[in-house]
Amino acid sequence: MAIYQDTALDRTFQALGDGTRRGMLALLAEKGAQTAGELGDPFDIAQPTASKHLKVLESAGLVSREIDGRIHRFTLAPMRLEQAQDWLETHQEFWERTLDRLDQFLKTTKDSNDE
Amino acid sequence: MAIYQDTALDRTFQALGDGTRRGMLALLAEKGAQTAGELGDPFDIAQPTASKHLKVLESAGLVSREIDGRIHRFTLAPMRLEQAQDWLETHQEFWERTLDRLDQFLKTTKDSNDE
Numbered sequence: 001m002a003i004y005q006d007t008a009l010d011r012t013f014q015a016l017g018d019g020t021r022r023g024m025l026a027l028l029a030e031k032g033a034q035t036a037g038e039l040g041d042p043f044d045i046a047q048p049t050a051s052k053h054l055k056v057l058e059s060a061g062l063v064s065r066e067i068d069g070r071i072h073r074f075t076l077a078p079m080r081l082e083q084a085q086d087w088l089e090t091h092q093e094f095w096e097r098t099l100d101r102l103d104q105f106l107k108t109t110k111d112s113n114d115e
Numbered sequence: 116m117a118i119y120q121d122t123a124l125d126r127t128f129q130a131l132g133d134g135t136r137r138g139m140l141a142l143l144a145e146k147g148a149q150t151a152g153e154l155g156d157p158f159d160i161a162q163p164t165a166s167k168h169l170k171v172l173e174s175a176g177l178v179s180r181e182i183d184g185r186i187h188r189f190t191l192a193p194m195r196l197e198q199a200q201d202w203l204e205t206h207q208e209f210w211e212r213t214l215d216r217l218d219q220f221l222k223t224t225k226d227s228n229d230e
Contacts, residue, residue, distance in 0.1 A: 007134070014132035017125050029209030045152065057220030085203045087137065088196060094144030095193030 008061065009087060012080045015060035020045065021053050025062060028076040036072045123176065124202060127195045130175035135160065136168050140177060143191040153186045 015021055024039045040050030054074060057063045061080045066073045131134055139154045155165030169189060171180045176195045181188045 009137070010132050010134060012132075013128050015203075016199075017127075017129035017132060019122070019125060023122070026206055026209075029206045029213065032213075076210055076213050078213050080207075081203060082214075084131075085200070085207065086223055087131075088203065091141055091144045091196075092200065094141075095191055095196055098144065098147075098191050098193050099197075103118045 008080065009083060011060040012062065012084045015056050015062055018083065021057055024053060024057065024074075025076065025081070025107075028063065029078070033066075033073050033075045039074060053057065057101065092097060123195065124198060126175040127199045130171050130177055131199065133168065136172055139168060139189075140191065140196070141230065143178065144193070148181075148188050148190045151189065154189060164214060167221065176223075 016025075020043050023043055027039060028034055036047070036050055036054060039054065042046055043050070045053075046071065054063065054065070054072075057074075058065055062077055063074045064077045066075070117183060126169060131140075133213075135158050138158055139153060143149055143158065145211075151162070154169065155162055158165070169178065169180070172189075173180055177192055178189045181190070189190045
C-alpha cells in the first residue's frame with residue numbers, strides 16, 4: 001500500500017494546511033518569481049514568520065529558492081501540487097458517488113415528507 | 116483575502132497530510148460505512164491510534180460518526196474533499212503554465228546543447 005506511506009505527499013498536504021502558505025503559492029503561481037519580502041508583504045506578517053512558511057514550502061518541494069547575495073528569490077515548483085491533485089482525483093469518482101447517494105437520500109426523505 | 120484564512124480548508128489539508136488517514140478515506144470511499152475496527156485493521160495500527168486518526172478526520176469534517184452502542188460507524192463526508200480539490204483546481208491553470216515554461220526552458224536548453 002505504497003500510496004498510504006507517501007511521505008512526500010504527507011509534506012505537500014501539510015504545507016497546504018495553512019492559509020498564508022496557500023496564499024504564497026497563489027501569488028507565485030500568478031506573478032512568477034518573488035523575493036521573500038514580496039511574499040511576506042501581502043499577509044502582514046513579520047519577516048521571520050514569512051521565512052518559516054517559505055522553509056516549509058521549500059522542504060515540501062512546492063517552491064524553489066535561488067539565492068543572489070542577500071536576496072532570496074522563490075519560484076513555484078508545481079510538480080507536488082499536481083501529485084496532491086492526482087490523489088484527490090483518483091478518489092473523486094468514489095466520493096462523487098457518495099455525494100450522489102446523499103442527494104438521493106435527501107430527495108427520498110423530502111419526497112416522503114411531501115406526501 | 117478570505118480564501119487565505121479558511122481554517123476549514125486548513126484542517127482539511129492537515130488531515131490529508133497523513134498516509135493512514137488518506138488510506139482510511141480511500142477505504143470509506145470504496146466500501147461505504149465502516150466501523151473503527153475495520154478502518155484500523157488494514158494499517159496494522161493499535162485501536163487508540165486508529166481512534167486518534169478518526170478524531171482528526173471527524174473534526175476536519177471529512178467523516179461522520181454514528182454511535183450504535185459500543186460500535187462507532189464512520190462514513191465519508193466528501194464535501195470538504197471537494198473544497199480541497201476546488202482550491203487546487205482554481206490555481207491549476209497558473210501552475211500548468213509554470214510547468215509549460217519549465218518544459219520550454221528544458222527544451223531550449225536541450226536544443227542549444229544539441230547544436
